[in-house]
Amino acid sequence: MPLDRKDLLDLDDFSSDEIMLLLETTSAMAEILSRPIRRVPTLRGKTIVNMFYEASTRTRSSFELAAKNLSADLVNVSASQSSVEKGESLVDTMRTLLALGADMIVMRHWEAGAPYLAATQVQASVINAGDGWHAHPSQALLDLYTVQKRIGRIEGIKLAIVGDILHSRVARSNIWGFGKLGAHVTLCGPPTLLPPAVLDAYETLPNLTLSYDLDEALQDADAVMMLRLQRERMAGGLLPSLREYSARFGLNRERMGRAKANALIMHPGPMNQGVEITPELAYSVQSVIEEQVAHGVAVRMAIFYLLAGTAERLA
Amino acid sequence: MAVSGKVLLQAEEIRRALLRIAHEIVEHNRGAADIVLVGIQARGAPLARRLAASIEALEGVAVPVGRLDITLYRDDLDREHFRPNVRETQIPVDLARKHVVLVDDVLYTGRTIRAAMDAVMDYGRPRTIQLAVLIDRGHRELPIRADYVGKNVPTARREVIELHVSEIDGADEVFLLPASQEQA
Numbered sequence: 001m002p003l004d005r006k007d008l009l010d011l012d013d014f015s016s017d018e019i020m021l022l023l024e025t026t027s028a029m030a031e032i033l034s035r036p037i038r039r040v041p042t043l044r045g046k047t048i049v050n051m052f053y054e055a056s057t058r059t060r061s062s063f064e065l066a067a068k069n070l071s072a073d074l075v076n077v078s079a080s081q082s083s084v085e086k087g088e089s090l091v092d093t094m095r096t097l098l099a100l101g102a103d104m105i106v107m108r109h110w111e112a113g114a115p116y117l118a119a120t121q122v123q124a125s126v127i128n129a130g131d132g133w134h135a136h137p138s139q140a141l142l143d144l145y146t147v148q149k150r151i152g153r154i155e156g157i158k159l160a161i162v163g164d165i166l167h168s169r170v171a172r173s174n175i176w177g178f179g180k181l182g183a184h185v186t187l188c189g190p191p192t193l194l195p196p197a198v199l200d201a202y203e204t205l206p207n208l209t210l211s212y213d214l215d216e217a218l219q220d221a222d223a224v225m226m227l228r229l230q231r232e233r234m235a236g237g238l239l240p241s242l243r244e245y246s247a248r249f250g251l252n253r254e255r256m257g258r259a260k261a262n263a264l265i266m267h268p269g270p271m272n273q274g275v276e277i278t279p280e281l282a283y284s285v286q287s288v289i290e291e292q293v294a295h296g297v298a299v300r301m302a303i304f305y306l307l308a309g310t311a312e313r314l315a
Numbered sequence: 316m317a318v319s320g321k322v323l324l325q326a327e328e329i330r331r332a333l334l335r336i337a338h339e340i341v342e343h344n345r346g347a348a349d350i351v352l353v354g355i356q357a358r359g360a361p362l363a364r365r366l367a368a369s370i371e372a373l374e375g376v377a378v379p380v381g382r383l384d385i386t387l388y389r390d391d392l393d394r395e396h397f398r399p400n401v402r403e404t405q406i407p408v409d410l411a412r413k414h415v416v417l418v419d420d421v422l423y424t425g426r427t428i429r430a431a432m433d434a435v436m437d438y439g440r441p442r443t444i445q446l447a448v449l450i451d452r453g454h455r456e457l458p459i460r461a462d463y464v465g466k467n468v469p470t471a472r473r474e475v476i477e478l479h480v481s482e483i484d485g486a487d488e489v490f491l492l493p494a495s496q497e498q499a
Contacts, residue, residue: 002399021399028384028401037437040387070387305387306399
């Protein structure tokens with residue numbers, strides 16, 4: 001079964017079979033990364049554009065390495081150094097990239113939904129590399145792959161996602177990904193950053209729960225995903241202080257004791273060490289934070305490969 | 316799987332053909348030293364393991380066996396042949412200075428073998444690359460030939476040859492199917 005879609009915008013409309021195909025393909029791509037020559041000719045002659053309207057280190061370089069490992073040509077465009085500064089509209093920028101011969105556009109944008117608009121305007125495949133608070137599907141896929149590889153399955157595991165759920169595109173895509181594959185997901189954070197209405201979008205997912213108590217959320221967890229606390233939330237009056245947040249929702253050795261013995265510790269980065277997670281845990285044997293980054297390249301190779309195979313057939 | 320077609324080779328004939336190929340590989344390379352058998356996924360992989368077992372029985376040398384998926388090296392990504400399922404590649408030894416014998420079920424256009432040679436080169440620089448196939452059905456589109464052939468079968472392009480192996484399909488048999496039931 002191929003992936004019959006032009007774009008990767010979020011996992012919300014993916015079937016579990018499609019997600020599994022992406023994870024299996026990721027595994028094949030990971031083998032390439034272990035070779036002496038980490039390059040295959042698969043996407044020779046294809047042009048991929050990294051169009052980033054927002055700063056990024058790991059996601060952007062991860063997509064770049066993935067494209068190069070598949071022998072595609074890659075062009076990096078950052079909004080701050082492009083015609084966007086001169087007031088060019090999103091649609092015009094997309095058309096320009098298409099006219100230059102882009103086969104795929106990787107897009108990060110501060111505005112939720114921007115990649116969806118782009119996808120309707122161009123024949124090229126559009127890959128959402130993060131849009132506003134909305135979605136970050138490639139991050140969710142690499143998180144799924146990391147858990148699948150370490151634990152051996154997704155179905156039936158207990159995952160706690162902890163922190164600023166309200167503003168987190170990573171959390172949103174992960175809720176879809178883990179939920180669709182049958183994991184029990186518990187969301188945990190302070191009420192200001194986790195209003196109950198967050199759940200409204202996920203009525204189709206049966207095993208999603210909400211908790212305002214970290215100890216409760218961690219109980220018997222197989223994996224814990226800590227989210228980055230953005231300091232600007234304090235200015236918005238959503239949190240009284242970093243210290244209070246850290247005391248109630250920061251992950252430390254003692255609290256981690258409630259989770260299963262070898263439970264995985266995950267973080268999408270960049271970390272605020274000493275706020276949402278202690279350095280001791282971030283670098284512990286249970287931490288898979290660096291594996292997440294390493295798997296990101298293989299996941300993005302799988303995305304490029306599967307979309308490239310379908311784009312022209314759908315055109 | 317129910318297949319209605321002419322049986323080209325039965326289990327016993329497949330066994331004999333592989334045994335002869337094992338002899339030829341050893342004869343051609345003057346022994347089994349430095350030989351690595353690499354089966355092309357999916358049905359070349361079990362054939363490579365069987366050849367290795369035969370060579371070990373003949374020479375008392377355990378020959379390394381790898382398996383190779385060439386999907387990412389194909390030249391028809393955009394066409395209808397696109398295969399989403401990339402299977403496992405596993406090359407157990409450094410291929411530099413080795414005699415690599417590629418093993419596949421059916422040799423047809425030669426495009427798979429071209430891709431396989433590119434893939435093998437990425438693992439090192441072998442001293443030689445040789446090719447063993449169970450069936451050669453003709454219709455080459457590239458200047459490629461096999462060093463070891465189980466059986467030459469003249470075919471029409473519309474016909475399909477299907478190998479079944481017990482490891483995957485439950486029984487050993489080669490069929491010739493009249494019309495295109497599966498893509499080449």
